[in-house]
Amino acid sequence: MKSLSIQLEESVLRRVVKRLHYPLDVMLLCVRWYAAYALSLRNLEEMMAERGVEVDHTTVHRWAVRILPVLAKVLRHRKRPVGRSWRMDETYIQVGKQWKYLYRAVDRLGHTVDFLLTAKRDHAAARRFFERAIGAHDVPEKITIDKSGANTAAVRSMVADSGVDIMLRQSKYLNNLVEQDHRAIKRITRPMLGFKNFHCAAKIIAGIETMHMIKKGQLQCSNGEVASAAEQFYSLAF
Template sequence: MIGLFLYLTLSSPMALNLANKQFPPATILMAVRWYAAYKLSYRDIEELLAERGVQVDHATIHRWVLEYAPQLEAAFLNGKKRAVSGSWRMDETYIKVKGRWYYLYRAVDKYGDTIDFMLTEKRDEAAARSFFDKAIGQHGLPVPEKVVIDKSGSNAAALDSLNWQIWFAGIIGGFIEVLQVKYLNNIVEQSHWAVKWKMRTALGFKSIEGAEASIAGVELWQMLRKGQMINAGDMSAREQFYSLAA
C-alpha cells in the first residue's frame, strides 16, 4: 500500500502547479481534502491547521479550493475514472448560490456510481439536454441503454430530442429507454446528501465559482469513496486523492 505519509511529506512541485506557493503542497492538498470530505467550513479548517502550527487565513483556504478542487477532479476524469453501467438514474436538486436557488443536475448508475453533475441557473429542457450531452460526451461514455427520471417533463423532452438525434443519425439499436418510475430513482435522490450538507455548512454558496469548485471537490471525494478510480489497488480514498496531484 502506498503510505499516506509519502503524500503528506511531499515538498517538490506537482502536476497541479503547486510550486512557488507560500505553503507546502502537502498542507494545501490536506486542506482541500478536509473541505471536500468533511462537514467543515473554511474557518473550521483554519482552526485545525492552527492547532498544527500552520497559520493560514480562511480566505486563503477558500482560494485553494477554488483553484485546486476542479483541477483534481479533471485529473481524475483524465483516464482514471472507471466505466459506469449503461443503466442511469438522473435527478436534479436545489442549491443556494448568492441567496438564489440554482439547480444541480446529477446522474448515477444502477449501482450508485456517479456519472456526472452540472450546476445550472435554469431547470428546463435546454438545461437537461446540456447535462445529458455533457455526461455522454465529456467522459467518452456511450449512449446509455436506459435512463430513469422523475415526472419532470423537461427531462423527458431532453431525452426525446436525444433519441430523435440518434434516429436521424441512423444509429441502429441506439435508442435510450426512458422510464419515469419514482422508486427506481431513489438511489440518485439519496445520493444528493453530500453536496447538500456542504451547502448547509457554507450557509449557501457565495458565488457560482465557489459553488462549482466546492461541488467538484465533494463529488470527487464521493467517487473515490465509492471505488470509482481505476487501478486503485489497496489505496485508501485519502491516498487516491493525494495521488491525483502526483
C-alpha cells in the same frame, strides 16, 4: 505511459501550486478535508492552527477554488466505467442567496455517472447534462427520471436528433437511488452556508463530487492496488 490529457492537467496543477506559495501537502490536506467532510472554512482555520499551521480561512477557500477543479478533471480521465442504466435527478444548491440546480446521475449500483451545476432548470440545461454525461461514458441503455417535463423533453429530443436507442423510464421509486445519493453532497455543502458566486460554487462542487466518487471506489488505481480514500485523492496531484 500517461495520456496527454492527464499530463496537461498535472502541468496546470504545478502552475497553480507555484503561484500559491505554500507547501503542497498542507494545501492538499485542507482542500481534501473541505471536500470530504462537513466543515466550514473557519473550522479548517482552527484545525490547522491546532497543528501549528497559521492559515486564514479565505486562503483555504482560494486553494479550494484553484486546486479542486484541476483534480476533478484528472479523476474524469482515471474514473472506472459506469453501468449503462442511469438514474438522473436534480437538486437545489444555494448560490448568492438564489437557488441553482445541480443535475446528477448514478448507475444502478449507485456509482456517479456525472454532475452539472446550472443556473436554470429547463430543457436546455437537462440536455446539456445528458450530452456531457454521454460524451464521457457513451450512450446508456436506460435512463430513469422522475416526471419532470424538461428532463423528459431533453431525452426525447436527444434521441430524435441523434437516433440513439435509449429506453426512457419515469419512476419515482426507481429514482430513490439518486435522490438518496444527493444527501452526501448536501451534507458537505450545508456548513458552507451557500456559495457567494456561481463560478466558485461550480469549482468547489466538482471537488466534493470527486471526493464522493473516490469514497465509492470509482477511481481506477494502478496495478489493482488498495489505497485509502485520502491516498487516492492525493494521487490525483502526482
